[in-house]
Amino acid sequence: MAKYVLGIDIGTTSIKVVLLDINSKTVTDSFSLPTKAYIVSDETHAKEQDSVQIITTLNECIASLPIDKLQNVSRIGVSGQMHGVVFWKAQTVLYHHCLPSGCNWSGGDSRHHFSPRDTSHLITWQDGRCNSDFLSTLPNPDSHLSIATGFGCATIFWYMKYRPEFLSDFMVAGTIHDYVVSMLCGLDSCVMTGQNAASWGYFNTATNQWNIDILKDAGFPVHLLPECVPSGCMAGQTCCEWHGVPASTPVGAALGDFQCSVYSSMTDRTEAVLNISTSAQLTYAMPLDFTPPNIPDPTSSISYFPYFDGSYLAVAASLNGGNVMATLVGMLSGWMNELEVEVSDSSLYEKLIRCALGVDSSDLRVSPTILGERHDPLSLGQVSNIHPSNLSLGHMTRAVCRGVLDNITCMMHPVFLLEAGVQRIKGSGSALSRNAVLRQEAERAFPLPVEYGQDVDSAVGVAIVFHDRMDILRHVY
Template identity: 70%
Template sequence: MSTYILGLDLGTTSVKAVLFETDSRAVVATHALPTASDIINNSVTKAKEQDTLRIIDTLNRCVGLLPRDKLQHVNSIGLSGQMHGVLFWKAKSGCDWSNRDFFTARDTSQLITWQDGRCSSELLSSLPKPDSHLSVATGFGCATIFWPEFLEDFTVAGTIQDYVVSMLCGLDVCVMTPQNAASWGFFNTSSNQWNIDILRGAGFPLTLLPQCVPSGGLAGQTCSDWHGIPAGTPVGAALGDFQCSVYSCMSARTDAVLNISTSAQLTFAMPADFKPPHSPQLTSSISYFPYFDSLYLAVAASLNGGNVLATFVEMLTTWMKELNAELSDSCLYEKLIGCALNQETSDLRVSPTILGERHNPFCLGQVTNISASNLSLGHVTRALCSGVLDNITSMMPVEHLQQAGVSRIVGSGSALARNEVLRQEVERAFPQPVVYRQNADSAVGVAMVLCDRL
């Protein structure tokens, strides 16, 4: 009889559920739904919150759409989700299981997401220096907790995926892996411990810090039947969506994964003996994220990826409307790609950093080397795609990959999947061979982690 792992990813805009067959290591069923959970808060500048009830309702609907006869044979559940953010709830009353075999959120705050911008530079500069190689930014859990109005009488805090694990297992506390803890700040990934003394000295409410457990380990067992999944089913401690997405498509230690979707990331696994620097490297374009088995990922995470191309299309669409010549975004996108395919190279240079970068937020976009002969849509689109690759390889140079022993580039992401010009520029940018996999998938990745480790 076949058995399955249920992999769940609670993303910023959607929830995805997959059933992963343990013997064949194949996805046999999948479903994804948008959460539509963003809360518009005009009274608080730069607030980015989401409705917890809607997220959990979407999760229940998503799992409920999977085949119930297969759900009855799920032998473990894994969760990943959006990192950095924080949710508060009350121990023992954080959800309601009375509605048949699924729970609803109760006695929780809204989710304050990684996009929240309320922690000003003044507040951040007033915080103590963390004992960590990772810096603290607005939207990070520990920075958000320093805002007293969020606390009220809540007793537990975690990411949204940590909350779901706690509710599935009936835990009175939050358990958190180093992957999510590192994304909160004030966490030392070498010792796998919170900066207790530093936070205590700053008046931080230490009782809200989750208990740390290993990445890839179990958090507990389901306390109730859930959509046909029997009570007592093992549940993995929640993981980071980025790490799980990499796990889903990195098949060898000598692979580097290039993902270009809304944003862009280039990453590879560091050697087993690598130790991160002792303090944040604020101007470095490369960060080191905790992975599995005490390994780290070297990550160049660009804010500028497919969103740059989408902005270009939106700009042209707006211009056309002003000229009373409307064309849908999808049709325009296809025509631009066709023009660029007919233009094999361009001497036009586009630096597409319209959103800046975390390590250099004030470096915005530029267009240079403009001439009368390179202003066609083919030239501009080709140069824009080339610029996206130039930017990510400036953050993590090809020589750096070669020195690290990277022998292959694994390309994934929605922007790469739909844009042949972008794929051509990827193959020009790297001397290593490039292979394309299905899109990096955190829900699949977390199921693979449990399949390999339990």
């Protein structure tokens, strides 16, 4: 009987699940749904998602996979959107019985599932409440990575200052994918890999420890910090059957979606990976003996993300990727609604791509940094070189797609790739796979061949991680 690794990716706008056959190392089944979880917050510049809706979508995705294969899952890997934070309550006691923290389990007939209980909204990586003035009041981290708005620790500092009563309701915090792992394993606390901890800020990747003393001195609620574990280890075992997945199935500690996407794409150290999903990243592997600088440089467009086994990736991580195209679609859709013309966003997106494919090039210039960048938060989007001949939807869409590539190559110039010995670019990510114009512009942006693989994404990547490391995984449960 075939055995499978279940890979789960909880993305910013969608959830994808895959089944990876252990013997052939191929994806036999996959399913994806949009979460539609964004909510309107009372706070200016807030970006929050409904945790209940996210988990509802996750359950729908898992339930769509063949139950006979789910019953033969031998391992679960989970990845998800980094930097964000969700809070939940610790284990409670009712009538002398312990209730699992953060969720309720229900269902029957091999279709048990969990739903959030006593949890907050997810405050995502896109949250903009921590402006430059607020960040300047925070203590300097003992880390090679700067702190930025949307980072978990920065968000907690914001709540400390402006809504301390909110934090008093919770005892546990983690990323949304850390939360899923905790619920699957029935953990009273949260374990977090260095990949996710580094994305929160105030984490030293050299020592694999939080900046406890710095945070304590600032009055930070350090009891909310998860226990740090190595990237690639197991967090525990499923506490009960889940949609057919047997109880006591090992579950990996949650990994960063970016690192998992790279893992699914980069097969050789002479390759760089261009990932464009909601945001965009360009990355290559640093030498195995590389050590990042001791002091962060908040003005640098290149960061060094922890990968596996003490290695690092050089990363240009842009806040502006597929979300720029989504904003263009939303803008046009809003205009059409004002004109009382109805068209779905998906249909409009497809029409824009067709129009742009009819325009080989355009001299219209679009700077797509509508969300700013972490190294330059005050940057704004711009449109220039406008004349009557380039105002078509095809020219606009082409210019937006090229602008996304121009921005990422300005953050990490292709010369850096050549000097690092990179010989080819691997393309991945939902926006890149969906958008033929983005792929064309990617191929024009680099003096290196750009290749696209099959099923290269975070859900596949996290499944491959826990497939490849089966014999060397360290257990912490």
